[in-house]
Amino acid sequence: MTTLFTQSTEPCPMVDFVNLVSGKWAIPILYRLIVVDDAIRFGALQRAVAPITQKELTKQLRAFESIGLVTRAMYPEMPPRVEYQVTELGKTLKPTLDSLAQWMREHREELSAPL
């Protein structure tokens, strides 16, 4: 028998996930980095996830960096070069996101209207 003070419910994984990767471009960016599976320059990434703005791309990358999903490498050259790369932790999301992408491709037609 549980008491009033027993916390039997774990935090909802889905709520946590949404809080983790929120924002219109979060998943597209992360998945792109995962698929590329190599260091990629800021500019190249922006073109790959077009038409994202610099501001949004920067914000999301900072967020991913702060939780350990992405690394950032700055090369103090002229002109400056900055490369981003998914971490090993980030790569563990690959099967899940592959599945998501595949689902979307398979059911795009089937879904009523919106797309």
Place this chain on the structure above:
Amino acid sequence: MTTLFTQSTEPCPMVDFVNLVSGKWAIPILYRLIVVDDAIRFGALQRAVAPITQKELTKQLRAFESIGLVTRAMYPEMPPRVEYQVTELGKTLKPTLDSLAQWMREHREELSAPL
């Protein structure tokens, strides 16, 4: 060789997906309906996805209904009873969302700060 007019890039599945199930509560609601795998009353669903507001729950359910992921059944009784249930199409998302939930549970600790 592609020309300037050849559209070789398919629409990004991830962008489509995010547009499809956007919003703070979308995935938690849908996953709950999938896990329950049965008709569930509005009130019960709200309690299950607490602390969501009536307004948000209604909005999301309408959205899911409109794209064919969820069905709505109204019973004109007193008091009114309305039941929601995931469709067969919605159920096809189960493996993917299971994977997502599992990933979150496995890596909750590992992720820096935010949670």
Place this chain on the structure above:
DNA sequence: CGGAATCCCTTTGGATACTG
């Protein structure tokens, strides 16, 4: 080149009150 900063409009979503 890769931002940071600013401006500003749009969207989201919480709280509350009301209704059939």
Place this chain on the structure above:
DNA sequence: CAGTATCCAAAGGGATTCCG
């Protein structure tokens, strides 16, 4: 019970400008 309607604050996010 299951909404709908309203109000309002906060967040999202695009466009633009400036900078090392």
